[in-house]
Amino acid sequence: MNLLVKPTHWAATAIALTLLAFGFNTLFPDFVILRANLLVFGFIIGLSGFSIACAQRLHGKTSDGTLALTTFGLSLSLLITTNSMDASWDSLILASSVFTAVSFFVGIFVLLPLLAKKTTAICFVLFHFASIITAVTSIEPPNAPASWLATNLWAYYFRHYLTFAYLNNAYHFYSPEPGPPVLLWSKIQYEDGTFRWFKIPNRTESPIQMHYQRMLSVTESTNVASSHSPENWEEKLQRRNLAGLANQPQITPLNRSMSQSYMFKEPADYSKRMLASYALYLTKKFAHPSDKPNINIDNIKIYRVTHSIITPTDMSRGESALDPTLYYPYFMGSFDKNGNLIDPNDAFLYFLLPITRNANPNEPSVLNHSLNIHAGDVKIVPEKEGSNP
Amino acid sequence: MSNVKNTIFDRPANSSTNANYRKTTEEDSQGWLEQFDKFWFSPVAPNTISLIRLLTGCLIFYITLCYSFELLAFVGPDGIVNQALADHFRKDTPMYVMAPEWTENTIEITKTNLSWSVFYHVTNPYWIWVFHLGFLTANLCMALGLFSRTSTIISWIGALAYVHRAPSGLFGMDAMIIILLFYMIIAPGGEIYSLDHYFQKLRRKKAGDPKWNEPPKPLVLSNFVTRMIQIHFCIIYFAAATSKLQGSSWWNGTALWGVLANYSFNPMHISVYTSLLVFLTKHKVLWEIIMTTGCIYTIVLESSFPFLVWNRNLKWIMISGSIMLHTGIGLLMGLTTFSLCMITLVLAFVPPEFIKILIDRYGMGPFRRSSV
Numbered sequence: 001m002n003l004l005v006k007p008t009h010w011a012a013t014a015i016a017l018t019l020l021a022f023g024f025n026t027l028f029p030d031f032v033i034l035r036a037n038l039l040v041f042g043f044i045i046g047l048s049g050f051s052i053a054c055a056q057r058l059h060g061k062t063s064d065g066t067l068a069l070t071t072f073g074l075s076l077s078l079l080i081t082t083n084s085m086d087a088s089w090d091s092l093i094l095a096s097s098v099f100t101a102v103s104f105f106v107g108i109f110v111l112l113p114l115l116a117k118k119t120t121a122i123c124f125v126l127f128h129f130a131s132i133i134t135a136v137t138s139i140e141p142p143n144a145p146a147s148w149l150a151t152n153l154w155a156y157y158f159r160h161y162l163t164f165a166y167l168n169n170a171y172h173f174y175s176p177e178p179g180p181p182v183l184l185w186s187k188i189q190y191e192d193g194t195f196r197w198f199k200i201p202n203r204t205e206s207p208i209q210m211h212y213q214r215m216l217s218v219t220e221s222t223n224v225a226s227s228h229s230p231e232n233w234e235e236k237l238q239r240r241n242l243a244g245l246a247n248q249p250q251i252t253p254l255n256r257s258m259s260q261s262y263m264f265k266e267p268a269d270y271s272k273r274m275l276a277s278y279a280l281y282l283t284k285k286f287a288h289p290s291d292k293p294n295i296n297i298d299n300i301k302i303y304r305v306t307h308s309i310i311t312p313t314d315m316s317r318g319e320s321a322l323d324p325t326l327y328y329p330y331f332m333g334s335f336d337k338n339g340n341l342i343d344p345n346d347a348f349l350y351f352l353l354p355i356t357r358n359a360n361p362n363e364p365s366v367l368n369h370s371l372n373i374h375a376g377d378v379k380i381v382p383e384k385e386g387s388n389p
Numbered sequence: 390m391s392n393v394k395n396t397i398f399d400r401p402a403n404s405s406t407n408a409n410y411r412k413t414t415e416e417d418s419q420g421w422l423e424q425f426d427k428f429w430f431s432p433v434a435p436n437t438i439s440l441i442r443l444l445t446g447c448l449i450f451y452i453t454l455c456y457s458f459e460l461l462a463f464v465g466p467d468g469i470v471n472q473a474l475a476d477h478f479r480k481d482t483p484m485y486v487m488a489p490e491w492t493e494n495t496i497e498i499t500k501t502n503l504s505w506s507v508f509y510h511v512t513n514p515y516w517i518w519v520f521h522l523g524f525l526t527a528n529l530c531m532a533l534g535l536f537s538r539t540s541t542i543i544s545w546i547g548a549l550a551y552v553h554r555a556p557s558g559l560f561g562m563d564a565m566i567i568i569l570l571f572y573m574i575i576a577p578g579g580e581i582y583s584l585d586h587y588f589q590k591l592r593r594k595k596a597g598d599p600k601w602n603e604p605p606k607p608l609v610l611s612n613f614v615t616r617m618i619q620i621h622f623c624i625i626y627f628a629a630a631t632s633k634l635q636g637s638s639w640w641n642g643t644a645l646w647g648v649l650a651n652y653s654f655n656p657m658h659i660s661v662y663t664s665l666l667v668f669l670t671k672h673k674v675l676w677e678i679i680m681t682t683g684c685i686y687t688i689v690l691e692s693s694f695p696f697l698v699w700n701r702n703l704k705w706i707m708i709s710g711s712i713m714l715h716t717g718i719g720l721l722m723g724l725t726t727f728s729l730c731m732i733t734l735v736l737a738f739v740p741p742e743f744i745k746i747l748i749d750r751y752g753m754g755p756f757r758r759s760s761v
Binding site: 044047048050051054055058088089091092094095118121122125128129132133136139141142145148151152155156159160163164165166167169170171172173174175176177178179180181183201203207208209210211212213214215216217218221270273274276277278280281284285307309310312313315316318321322 | 426429430451452455458459462463467468469470471473474477479482484486487489498502503504505506507509510536537538539542543546549552553556557558559560561562563564567568571577579580585608610613617620621624625628629632633635636637638639644646647648650651652653654657658663666667669670671673676723724725726
């Protein structure tokens with residue numbers, strides 16, 4: 001019989017390779033790449049042995065005992081793998097430990113009598129779907145807290161399983177309402193006074209639709225709102241309006257009659273960190289102007305822009321979905337070349353910079369583009385998507 | 390035929406008994422436990438599950454390939470989510486739950502989560518690319534059905550490596566492909582429509598086995614995994630429907646406009662599409678009819694699917710309705726891969742006989758039964 005079709009030989013080879021890696025870890029811990037390669041190949045060979053044993057068992061060509069033995073062999077090689085990794089590879093140690101336990105359990109499962117196998121399988125089904133149902137129901141409904149029972153069951157019993165296998169989705173697609181998309185517009189300012197705009201998502205710059213969709217998700221990750229009301233709201237609003245009036249040209253003041261959540265959108269801690277990381281990413285991506293390698297970045301201004309969905313009434317009147325007044329920009333801060341927020345007390349930080357038209361129909365249409373004024377751009381009317389606003 | 394009594398344990402994915410309506414009376418006389426046992430553990434031909442493996446393999450290969458355009462932006466140490474932030478998210482993000490008292494207090498239960506990825510630890514661009522190409526190879530092998538189980542498990546590990554490391558770029562499609570991969574690691578997906586099966590037939594033919602061209606035998610594991618996918622799909626639809634019912638726009642019929650006129654999602658840069666929307670807005674009654682019908686169609690389909698798909702007479706209507714919904718989403722909203730994932734999931738409701746006939750008739754190369 002061909003040695004390669006004997007799954008136990010594969011399992012033994014996997015154990016040998018991982019033992020070798022373990023030896024290297026003990027004697028020559030600096031040979032990291034060699035050790036990592038041994039562990040990867042050991043894992044693949046162990047897994048192949050298990051797969052061959054499964055296929056042979058399904059076709060009745062081997063016994064439960066051989067399948068169990070191969071699975072225990074895989075489990076042993078994974079146990080050795082777990083103990084052959086650097087402490088800094090913590091997430092892989094975690095994964096390897098889980099795989100060790102799962103493969104050990106599968107080995108025992110194979111040896112169980114039929115009724116016990118069926119009972120165990122149904123227990124797994126119950127656990128699996130109970131965990132998925134808690135993921136679905138532990139989301140807060142509009143204007144109310146989430147179910148106490150679901151959140152506690154999720155947090156204490158199911159979270160680990162769901163997070164590990166990324167089955168944690170609540171499947172609330174386009175609900176409760178389909179919302180407007182969020183865009184990120186960044187002005188990268190160089191030391192010599194030149195600048196460039198970088199906007200995501202951007203159909204013209206994304207090589208494929210999938211990339212575009214991922215960029216759209218990146219913008220959403222900066223859109224998690226803070227659950228806390230801003231402190232000294234009146235004072236903040238006054239500072240913002242005074243700063244706007246002091247600016248040349250003036251930036252439209254915000255009317256107190258507007259709702260606070262419309263005028264001011266402070267991101268949650270998660271989104272603040274995402275913005276800082278995104279700013280740092282931009283400093284690496286656009287470190288210098290394309291033709292001046294010696295010039296560095298001075299600062300990056302980031303605006304989170306909500307692109308309102310055009311109403312059917314406006315569309316029937318011939319208005320465009322790209323009309324500038326449908327964009328609601330919020331200033332997310334100015335970041336230095338290390339991705340740090342330059343001024344956390346900036347008067348405009350997290351405030352709306354409205355883009356409006358004059359209301360009088362008898363006068364020529366003039367666009368009051370607070371974003372361009374704030375960014376220090378000379379242009380007044382935004383251009384098409386993909387170019388400078 | 391119309392008075393056939395169905396139960397929740399009807400067998401939409403079952404094999405030869407599926408079309409045999411005369412057996413229904415016999416099934417009805419069985420006890421609850423027997424029906425439950427049959428529902429989960431009766432052997433089924435692996436055609437459905439193997440086709441799902443093939444399509445999942447193609448989808449994950451495409452999804453992983455798409456990372457190649459800006460791989461380091463997603464999983465590199467200086468990417469959109471940089472190394473420090475990725476470590477912060479998994480090691481130092483407090484998680485709170487409501488206290489078991491009549492107060493508003495919350496309790497911090499942990500600061501860590503069980504995210505894991507090779508890309509947390511591999512930060513050298515060369516090795517990131519090596520792993521990326523390795524995962525791509527596994528995805529390709531999965532699609533081809535070569536070393537099916539090994540390649541499927543590595544594909545699942547690979548998909549999770551991107552998902553955990555690059556959380557900022559995820560959307561619904563990622564959740565769906567992970568669901569498919571999760572079930573495929575349990576399923577005997579390489580039993581047919583695979584190179585594994587092709588080579589096995591070749592070996593048996595060379596060895597003079599007279600039964601070399603027999604179709605793969607029905608397996609309990611095929612049925613078990615198919616049932617899990619079916620139930621998961623029903624949960625997805627039910628959750629999607631009930632969460633939509635919380636929103637007023639789904640009730641007044643305007644939600645569809647919010648989906649169709651969203652410039653960032655839809656092909657509104659294509660003039661034909663925008664002209665169609667403008668035409669609709671200029672005809673209010675038509676606009677109202679189409680938008681309201683679309684909302685009702687979505688809600689009724691998503692909420693009724695989990696119950697009606699188990700009925701023999703309605704199963705195909707439900708499956709067709711679901712495929713139509715996702716084809717529409719794919720074409721109009723640019724979410725093509727997401728829609729393909731959903732259509733692949735709904736295939737779990739298609740009986741293996743149907744797939745067998747379809748592929749035997751129209752299949753090519755090694756997928757045809759008589760291909761060796």
